[in-house]
Amino acid sequence: MSIIIKNATIITQNDQREIIKGDIRIDGNSISEIGEKIESNNPEYLIDATGKIAIPGLINAHTHVGMTIFRGYGEDLPLHRWLEEKIWPIEARQTAKDAGIAARLSFCEMIKSGTTSFAEMCLHDTHGIFSAANEVGMRGIISRGIMDFNHPQWIPKIMREIESSLQYSGDTLLPSVSAHAPYTCSEELLLKTKELAKRKKLKYQIHVSETRKEIFEILNKTGKYPYEYLDSIGLMDSDSIFAHGGWLTKKEMVLAASRNLNVASCPISNMKLATGGICQISELDKAGATVTLGTDGAASNNSLNMFETMKMAALLQKHHYWKADVISNQRILDFATINGAKALGVNGGSLSKGKLADIVLLERGPNMFPEHDIVANIIYAAGPQNVSDVIINGKVVMQERKILTVNEGEVIRAADELAKEILSR
Numbered sequence: 001m002s003i004i005i006k007n008a009t010i011i012t013q014n015d016q017r018e019i020i021k022g023d024i025r026i027d028g029n030s031i032s033e034i035g036e037k038i039e040s041n042n043p044e045y046l047i048d049a050t051g052k053i054a055i056p057g058l059i060n061a062h063t064h065v066g067m068t069i070f071r072g073y074g075e076d077l078p079l080h081r082w083l084e085e086k087i088w089p090i091e092a093r094q095t096a097k098d099a100g101i102a103a104r105l106s107f108c109e110m111i112k113s114g115t116t117s118f119a120e121m122c123l124h125d126t127h128g129i130f131s132a133a134n135e136v137g138m139r140g141i142i143s144r145g146i147m148d149f150n151h152p153q154w155i156p157k158i159m160r161e162i163e164s165s166l167q168y169s170g171d172t173l174l175p176s177v178s179a180h181a182p183y184t185c186s187e188e189l190l191l192k193t194k195e196l197a198k199r200k201k202l203k204y205q206i207h208v209s210e211t212r213k214e215i216f217e218i219l220n221k222t223g224k225y226p227y228e229y230l231d232s233i234g235l236m237d238s239d240s241i242f243a244h245g246g247w248l249t250k251k252e253m254v255l256a257a258s259r260n261l262n263v264a265s266c267p268i269s270n271m272k273l274a275t276g277g278i279c280q281i282s283e284l285d286k287a288g289a290t291v292t293l294g295t296d297g298a299a300s301n302n303s304l305n306m307f308e309t310m311k312m313a314a315l316l317q318k319h320h321y322w323k324a325d326v327i328s329n330q331r332i333l334d335f336a337t338i339n340g341a342k343a344l345g346v347n348g349g350s351l352s353k354g355k356l357a358d359i360v361l362l363e364r365g366p367n368m369f370p371e372h373d374i375v376a377n378i379i380y381a382a383g384p385q386n387v388s389d390v391i392i393n394g395k396v397v398m399q400e401r402k403i404l405t406v407n408e409g410e411v412i413r414a415a416d417e418l419a420k421e422i423l424s425r
Contacts, residue, residue: 001044001394002027008049008361010034011375013056013337013350017330019374024054026357029171029394034353045396047389049361053368055378056351057116057139057358057392058306059340061264062205062243062294065106066099066122066129067091069419070299079211079273079300087299091123093425098418100128105415106304107136108408112401113305113384116358116392119241119264119294119344121145121178121205125161130168137397137405139358141203141344142168143176146193147184155189162193166200172393174345178205182226183214187233194235203239203345206230209252210244211275227252236261241343243294245284246270246277253280257288262343265335267312268303269296281335282317282327292340293332307383310336314379329376361389 003026012018012034023038024031040046067087074086094102099122110118118140122129126142133140144165148154166175177197179185185193190206197204209215209226222229227248230236238260245263248256256263265279281291293313295304314332318324341349348356362368367381390398397405 003045004040004043005047005049008052008054010351011055014352026394029357031353031355031357051364053362055360056337056349057360058114058336059117060115060294060306061119061292061340061343062266062296063118063120064297065103065120067297067299068106069102069415071302079275093422096125096128099124100132101414101418103129103132104411107138108411109304111390111398114360114387115306126165127168130173133173134170137392139172139392141174141176143178143205145178145180147180148186148189149184150186152186152188159192176203176205181207183217205241207244208242209247212247215247225249225252227255231255245279246275253284253287262290262292264292264294266294266296267316268309269300273300278316278320290339290342291335292343293336306336310379329379332379333375357391357394359391362386363388
């Protein structure tokens with residue numbers, strides 16, 4: 001398919017971070033040309049983006065899309081009570097098919113808020129989520145987040161289940177390997193899952209250093225802080241995504257940088273669950289780690305809105321350090337685009353020749369004026385209401401606010417009915 005986007009203000013996110021007014025040509029699944037004026041040459045799609053802003057699709061580096069039907073369930077609880085009393089019990093009632101129904105709702109929300117790629121960790125067999133992502137047209141990596149609670153006899157069965165989940169893939173979707181967290185997984189399970197990821201050349205995902213309780217559990221058990229411990233057993237490298245990182249020592253941040261680690265900060269979820277610490281993304285970035293941003297699941301965030309996440313990530317750093325210039329607007333946008341693409345292993349994150357065609361068009365509503373600093377407007381003022389068109393892998397998946405790949409109304413009804421029904425199981 002060939003698409004030409006005309007007359008856009010293009011936030012390229014290229015090496016020079018150029019902002020240009022012009023056109024983008026897409027052939028197949030990638031950008032073939034970008035410039036001030038491109039000849040039309042009868043494309044299959046011609047999109048007039050006059051007055052609109054083109055940005056790379058946002059990348060959500062930590063999600064639980066199967067949990068969206070639990071939005072608003074288990075409110076006002078700290079993380080460990082929220083997990084143990086509410087989330088784990090109700091997730092146990094959920095099937096892989098249910099997770100797929102919930103995921104369709106998640107992906108509709110993502111598209112309508114400008115997200116084109118995601119990194120997923122789910123409790124169940126992943127086929128339902130793979131099917132949903134493929135149907136809606138999303139790009140992502142999908143893993144089954146497992147735990148053994150230090151019961152080594154469970155490991156053979158768990159590993160068979162993980163191996164089974166790796167069979168699902170597609171043009172825009174790849175499997176990933178994950179373990180839930182160092183406090184829910186034995187060292188043997190951590191080692192076996194990482195070895196599998198290395199052998200299959202897949203990304204590895206894990207929750208790390210989310211709460212103070214977790215820090216002291218790992219410290220008392222191993223004599224090391226979580227990042228130090230996981231590095232000592234070989235889990236920390238450029239193919240790993242460590243989610244949260246709200247309680248890191250200076251030494252751990254330097255260690256993360258030395259290993260080219262990907263850290264996915266989820267500021268809104270962590271604040272809502274009152275985890276106390278914040279992921280010090282400005283220090284991690286300066287040290288040289290790859291900082292990315294995620295929403296976490298809608299059960300803990302209530303939203304999958306990456307514009308909101310970018311804004312909150314920036315504000316938290318400024319507030320925490322008492323320093324308004326501790327991190328720039330441009331770096332926050334980098335985390336949600338360029339760095340997210342690097343973490344997921346995607347040839348994207350910028351709008352330049354040869355990059356995958358994952359593009360979002362924003363309407364300049366009243367919240368986007370005046371335009372003293374267009375990047376600041378994207379970080380602090382833009383929202384889902386500005387997202388008009390979305391292209392993923394060279395295909396138009398939303399045009400003028402209408403999702404083209406699925407019936408949004410039917411997706412909402414199915415998820416809402418499931419959310420009510422699952423409570424009575």
